[in-house]
Amino acid sequence: DGGITQSPKYLFRKEGQNVTLSCEQNLNHDAMYWYRQDPGQGLRLIYYSQIVNDFQKGDIAEGYSVSREKKESFPLTVTSAQKNPTAFYLCASSTPGGGSGANVLTFGAGSRLTVL
Amino acid sequence: AQSVAQPEDQVNVAEGNPLTVKCTYSVSGNPYLFWYVQYPNRGLQFLLKYITGDNLVKGSYGFEAEFNKSQTSFHLKKPSALVSDSALYFCAVRDGNGGFKTIFGAGTRLFVKA
Numbered sequence A: 001d002g003g004i005t006q007s008p009k010y011l012f013r014k015e016g017q018n019v020t021l022s023c024e025q026n027l028n029h030d031a032m033y034w035y036r037q038d039p040g041q042g043l044r045l046i047y048y049s050q051i052v053n054d055f056q057k058g059d060i061a062e063g064y065s066v067s068r069e070k071k072e073s074f075p076l077t078v079t080s081a082q083k084n085p086t087a088f089y090l091c092a093s094s095t096p097g098g099g100s101g102a103n104v105l106t107f108g109a110g111s112r113l114t115v116l
Numbered sequence B: 001a002q003s004v005a006q007p008e009d010q011v012n013v014a015e016g017n018p019l020t021v022k023c024t025y026s027v028s029g030n031p032y033l034f035w036y037v038q039y040p041n042r043g044l045q046f047l048l049k050y051i052t053g054d055n056l057v058k059g060s061y062g063f064e065a066e067f068n069k070s071q072t073s074f075h076l077k078k079p080s081a082l083v084s085d086s087a088l089y090f091c092a093v094r095d096g097n098g099g100f101k102t103i104f105g106a107g108t109r110l111f112v113k114a
Helices: none
Strands: A004-007 A010-013 A019-025 A031-038 A042-051 A054-057 A065-066 A077-078 A089-093 A111-115 B003-007 B010-014 B019-021 B024-026 B032-036 B046-051 B054-058 B066-070 B073-078 B089-095 B101-102 B106-111
Touching: A004 A089, A010 A019, A019 A031, A019 A089, A019 A111, A019 B073, A042 A065, A042 B010, A054 A111, A077 A111, A077 B019, A077 B073, B003 B089, B003 B101, B019 B106, B024 B073, B024 B089, B046 B054, B046 B066
Parallel strands: A010 A111, B010 B106
Antiparallel strands: A004 A019, A019 A077, A031 A042, A031 A089, A042 A054, A065 A077, A089 A111, B003 B024, B019 B073, B032 B046, B032 B089, B054 B066, B066 B073, B089 B101, B089 B106
């Protein structure tokens, strides 16, 4: 079945450590996204990528980094510069075009990061 | 810049009654509008979208939404609520003039009481 796989589901980090969240999709989607979810603030866009080897900052990119070396993969690194990294992180993908599924975001199950 | 407002943090409705979850948006180009639902500790699931065409859009699980350009609104509705509809609902907007950036509202928690 096609979908998006995020790993790990739960992650604990000590202050000062970088961590990388994995996001893999087998939907053949061109665009991929990372969102952060905090209670009462909805989803906030961290980074997005429209094609391989290209990505753009979202509204809260500071303290995060991404890469898009393959169409299927869009890992997110939470660096020590991110002052409040405890949150639920969601990866998504989409494809343009005219079909019924076009432009719709397909989400992974999420990764919950907790800083100790 | 794009933005989405969901003015209600929470909506309470009795089972069998109609429900409305409100959404207003701001985007410079043509709006692509979406509704998603989230159950606890899960990713979001797509409900419906407006890209072009009829202002009344029908989606999954009996939900529908009406696009109102003059009021820049895209309210989610259902004629008869079910207890199982209780969840967190998100409205989202994307600039249809070539942009891929999709922005979400803060979410509205729907409680349907039996």
